[in-house]
Amino acid sequence: MFFERPDAGETAVLVHVDFQDEQEREDPGEFLELVRSAGAEPATLLTGSRHRPDSRTFVGSGKVEELREAMVVHDAELVIFNHALSPSQERNLERELKCRVLDRTGLILDIFAQRARTHEGKLQVELAQLEYMSTRLVRGWTHLERQKGGIGLRGPGETQLETDRRLLRARIKAIHKRLDRVRSQRTQNRRARSRAEIPSVSLVGYTNAGKSTLFNALTEAEVYAADQLFATLDPTLRRLEVVDVGPVVLADTVGFIRHLPHKLVEAFRATLQEAAEATLLVHVIDAADPDRDLNVTQVETVLDEIGALDVPMLKVMNKIDLLDSAPRIERDGEGCPEVVWLSAREGRGLELLGQALSERLAEDVIDVQLTLTPEQGRLRAGLHELGAVREEAFDDRGHILLEVRLPRRDFLQLMARLGERPDDYLPRELQERPVWEG
Numbered sequence: 001m002f003f004e005r006p007d008a009g010e011t012a013v014l015v016h017v018d019f020q021d022e023q024e025r026e027d028p029g030e031f032l033e034l035v036r037s038a039g040a041e042p043a044t045l046l047t048g049s050r051h052r053p054d055s056r057t058f059v060g061s062g063k064v065e066e067l068r069e070a071m072v073v074h075d076a077e078l079v080i081f082n083h084a085l086s087p088s089q090e091r092n093l094e095r096e097l098k099c100r101v102l103d104r105t106g107l108i109l110d111i112f113a114q115r116a117r118t119h120e121g122k123l124q125v126e127l128a129q130l131e132y133m134s135t136r137l138v139r140g141w142t143h144l145e146r147q148k149g150g151i152g153l154r155g156p157g158e159t160q161l162e163t164d165r166r167l168l169r170a171r172i173k174a175i176h177k178r179l180d181r182v183r184s185q186r187t188q189n190r191r192a193r194s195r196a197e198i199p200s201v202s203l204v205g206y207t208n209a210g211k212s213t214l215f216n217a218l219t220e221a222e223v224y225a226a227d228q229l230f231a232t233l234d235p236t237l238r239r240l241e242v243v244d245v246g247p248v249v250l251a252d253t254v255g256f257i258r259h260l261p262h263k264l265v266e267a268f269r270a271t272l273q274e275a276a277e278a279t280l281l282v283h284v285i286d287a288a289d290p291d292r293d294l295n296v297t298q299v300e301t302v303l304d305e306i307g308a309l310d311v312p313m314l315k316v317m318n319k320i321d322l323l324d325s326a327p328r329i330e331r332d333g334e335g336c337p338e339v340v341w342l343s344a345r346e347g348r349g350l351e352l353l354g355q356a357l358s359e360r361l362a363e364d365v366i367d368v369q370l371t372l373t374p375e376q377g378r379l380r381a382g383l384h385e386l387g388a389v390r391e392e393a394f395d396d397r398g399h400i401l402l403e404v405r406l407p408r409r410d411f412l413q414l415m416a417r418l419g420e421r422p423d424d425y426l427p428r429e430l431q432e433r434p435v436w437e438g
Helices: 028-037 061-073 087-097 104-115 119-133 160-195 211-219 262-267 269-276 292-305 350-361 374-385 408-418
Strands: 011-019 041-050 078-081 100-102 200-205 236-242 246-252 280-286 313-318 328-331 337-341 365-372 389-394 400-407
Touching: 011 028, 011 061, 028 041, 028 104, 041 061, 061 087, 087 100, 100 104, 104 119, 119 160, 160 269, 200 211, 200 269, 200 292, 211 236, 211 246, 211 313, 211 350, 236 350, 280 292, 280 350, 313 350, 328 350, 337 350, 365 374, 365 408, 374 389, 374 400, 374 408, 400 408
Parallel strands: 011 041, 011 078, 078 100, 200 246, 200 280, 280 313, 313 337
Antiparallel strands: 236 246, 328 337, 365 400, 389 400
16 A cells, blocks of 8 residues: 555444535435445434535534544444545645545545456556556645655755655556557457457446346356455357347446546546447346336446447346336337347346347348259258358249348358359348348
8 A cells, every 4th residue: 555544444434414405415225235345334324415525524513523433422433424525625634534535536545446357347447546546646744744864865855755756657658558558458359259240248237237137048158146346347259149240249347326436437447448339239227126217327428428329239137037117128110129128137028139139130131032952952051051141932934042140241152152153042121131230
């Protein structure tokens, strides 16, 4: 660590303030879930209401005294605010309360630090922590104000605080370089998938909406899934076979949350880029959550920040088992799947999601009748090999009549292998359609 702090305790006094501005309000229920996810034991929740935060302590002198009494009563060693505190507010509160004070951003960072498993994830968390810490180095702890001294070091010198800042900046710069390499590798992987014309589907959604449970149900993976916020943090990619489409890359991404700190969005940009460059986003929504509309808005805000709001989206209303509702597909005016209602935990409606994915991803599918001569047997054999022949018949002249359905890219690859011209077989409207690019 770059600076000393009082030892953190597990028993915490929580503080939640209601503000008149709707945009500034936080959810106390979600706050409790965050605290439990971090491993702390909530002792009590102090609430209040203000028009605006107090510039010095955020809550005012009266609430600080109430906090001090609650700390004594519950023998707590930690105070957690459901709000973002400025460095000076945090410093003043720690001086007044003689204990460690954590704000909402620091709490989320702590959870992320516990959940990161991959090298990339740990780098991203460390970057976010260091950038958060960089604004909080001035804390008044005595060792930060001492001058370095000793033989060969006398003179203008450098305060310990300045040294800490310099080391911190160097570490941030080094992590940025390593994450740039990760970002470059991810870009190369996406380009390789694009050249192979493999579509990618990214699961996005509010944290605890059931993304990882759905991911496991679709791919039979073993991604950790639990009824808690940020149960999984690192992105996971798996292969998924979709009817009429073939192999698809399915990505499970980090969950979003209301007022997700901007530094976290920045730090996880390399991971979230999977969503920004996906062929299709599957927005998983907790259908039973009374705040689901607000959660959807928060997810769309983050998607907008990373430039992913324009990516085609399929909504999945999960947890219908809590609503006693039946699985179904909702379509738009043109009959395109728009919303799928299902229960990932019970496996109900998964086949409808597969159908919706097929329809959304297989928009460039050839469904046509071909008339082949006996001399074109190689083409007939190739279509059978691809499993594209739905019906086969012969006319009076011995011509082969085939009803075929297959992804256009597979048809074009077969034509190229046989040295045939696709335009000789496709109707004009299919000839003019652009080749799908994943």
